[in-house]
Amino acid sequence: MLPRYLQARSAQAFLCLCAFFIGAAPCDAAEVPRTADKPFVIVIDPGHTPKQPGALGVKGIHEVTYNDALSAKLAKALQGPGVQVVLTRAPSEEISLDGRAELANVRQADLFLALHHDSAQLKYLTKTEINGTPAYQTVRPIAGYSIFVSQLNPRFAQSQQFAKLLGQELLALGRHPTLHHAEPIAGENRELLDAKLGIYKFDELLVLRKTTVPAVLLEVGVIVDAEDEKYVADNAKQDAIVQAIVAAAERFQH
Ligand SMILES: [Zn+2]
Incomplete structure (x- = not known):
């Protein structure tokens, strides 16, 4: 899920200046060219932390648990010849949003992928209990994945390129x-770039706009929906x- 803190503006923005020139890609000049010696570096970012565990699902399990399991x-x-995989945090670790983006930037990643599991607005949820543990459940089916990219990321075109490939593979x-x-309601109203592939533009997502490498956030499924959670x-x-x-x-590599 995308809680408010993920969208927070930081007073200590360290955006690459070219991010302000939407559509241009002057950051490319600073890219490290990929050679046979340079592996494809992919940073996987398991969303949330033990202290900020994200959405509470229909089984009474917080989102972070799903994010960590899938990230692992x-x-x-992904491990293999020519590929270097970096996780932004171990399951027990805390890390700031800035820290996640900075890690990808310092490592000069070829791709940053944040993994999350989704919820819905409160009006579509009912509070339940499972074995004495609080849980949330949808009042109507809300299921499927979502992919987010930010136009404030200086590698927006490449981010979109990976988002499309990801959408195609998930559809397949x-x-x-x-x-x-x-949906045009408070808390949602996100611009769809591609409804068929489920790609949204969400400029203010901090981990996407502060990364200077191609960056995508995937909401894998909706854990407040019984069917989707089962999946x-x-x-x-x-x-x-x-x-x-x-x-x-x-x-994306080739
Ligand atoms: Zn989340």
Whole structure:
């Protein structure tokens, strides 16, 4: 889920100046050219932390648990010759949003991918309880994935390119995008760049606008929806999602 703090503006912005020239890509001059010696560096960012665990799902499990599990699987699956995988944090660690972006920038990553699991606005949720633990559940089906990119990221074009590949692979898997973030209500109203592929523009997302490398945020599924939670919690389905992300990353490299 995308809590308010993810969108917060920082007084200590360290945006590359070229980010203010929307559509231009002057940052390219500072890129490190990829050579045979330079591996493809992918930074995986498991959303949230133990202290800020994100959305509370229908099983009474916080989002961070799903994010960490999928990130670990993805990191393992991506490992291979010519690829360097960096996780922004271990499951027990805290890290700031600035710290996540800075890590990707310092490592001169070829790709930054934040992994999250989604919720919905409170009016679509009912509070429940599972074995004495509070939980939230949708009052109508809200299911599927969402992909976010920021036009304030200086590598917006490349971010969009990966977002499209990711959307294509997820569709090929049989997943479908949820379009509930485009609903014109408070807290949503996000601009859809591609409704078929489920790609939204969300300029203010801090980890996307402060990264100076191609950056995408994926909401894997909606954990307050019983059906969708069942999907993303399933071991085999997780493996399939991981393979879809790996396929998109491979196509992005070449
Ligand atoms: Zn989240």
